[in-house]
Amino acid sequence: MDKINFNDFAQQFEQNLDKILNNHSIDCVIFSYENTELKVLLSHSNNDLNMLPGGFILLDEDLDSAAQRIIRERVGLEGVFLNQFYTFGAVNRRDLSEINEMEMSFLNSRPKLAAWHKSRFITTGYLSFVNFDKVIIQPDPFGTSYKWHSVYKLPKLIFDHQNIVEKAIKTLRSQLDYLPIGSSLLPPKFTMNEMQSLYETILNKKLDRGNFQRKILKSKLLNRHEKLMKGGAHKAPYLYSF
Amino acid sequence: MDKINFNDFAQQFEQNLDKILNNHSIDCVIFSYENTELKVLLSHSNNDLNMLPGGFILLDEDLDSAAQRIIRERVGLEGVFLNQFYTFGAVNRRDLSEINEMEMSFLNSRPKLAAWHKSRFITTGYLSFVNFDKVIIQPDPFGTSYKWHSVYKLPKLIFDHQNIVEKAIKTLRSQLDYLPIGSSLLPPKFTMNEMQSLYETILNKKLDRGNFQRKILKSKLLNRHEKLMKGGAHKAPYLYSF
């Protein structure tokens, strides 16, 4: 999507309000892993407001499909892993004063759109895993900038998005053994040490090296490949793939 | 709520459509336990359609509060255990031909309400536990009958409600150790055998008597009381409470 005139976009969006579901949104907690850090994609508006990538549901679109589309529109990837983890429906989950801050000029010129934006929204949270190297962040019509943030050093987030991220991380940790963490977040070939670092980052605690290796290998999900000679003065590790 | 004239109710409901959230509903999987059977409350319409008790969300009402209200309106209980387990958002989750069947006369006389009813709904599923003996099923304005059904002998359900129940049971089983099963579903005082039967019913498999007793007592959640002399030719069991 090219960057277009803001007012044109607003007008077009307003005209299409009857094609999307009212009062419901989707927020995506998109995880990636780079440089031993677990990261979440956030948008950063001109007014210094940070938020999760999100969007709305078309009338003829499944909830899951809408989440897939939102991910695609944002990071250019098709068919990534998605997991619906919770629906947030408190009346006061969105602080309207933050909306005013978000788009002052906007509200005056387009009252219908403004009213829509200030109406009540229930949002369904999806978490997803994307490979950091495959992501090409797509521009949106507002020229909003999107950036990866370490989950342990998040800036202040708009509305209840902090809460949404925390619930996503909690879900991630509790279902760690059943989610495709490694196959989604690691490069095609990786060492056991890299995989362990990923798990340690997610759980935010150290794991025993020997036990971790045994546990992972026992699951029979990995193929062992040639050794990686990266030139350290030590035994070379095997490379693995899923 | 008294039973009122159907058309009066429809008119009143239609006039209040702007006070409830569009396109979103709640469906409740209300569990109880009686006579060694795990039961779910279903409504039964005149047209032989069975469905989960559900409802809508007021504009100024939290999603969780709406679920609490729906439970209260249905079984007359306040503050029961509630757990949001999934949000169902497929476009075709509701088969409109079943709606036609549901309320034929209705649709002709009130086109606005009919259109609303046939619009798209995303529904959030809540599961809850109620004590069978405390429930007093409340009449609704349609004079719908509500009945308990064993989860293992459910009739055909409307829309995707079968799917919703299955997801609820799956959630129930996977979180068995963290949910207040016993304290919500059993009478105030009960024997270990009764509690074991409850667990066996939920998991749909036999458990070892000795191991079950140790596991439960190890958690230190139960108080042991006097023995129950019910007159069988065998050792009398202790009574327990939470």
Add this chain to the structure above:
DNA sequence: ACAAAAGTGTTATCCTTACACCCATGT
């Protein structure tokens, strides 16, 4: 005394945890 069900005990097995040992590699 006996049957039936409740309470407790015993044992094998598995999983987890902690840590030790040896191996491969580049300096």
Add this chain to the structure above:
DNA sequence: ACATGGGTGTAAGGATAACACTTTTGT
């Protein structure tokens, strides 16, 4: 040869599962 990290080994502790034994009750 030696330091460094990688792969594997081992032993203790706890949880689980299967089943045996003992106790209490009414007939």
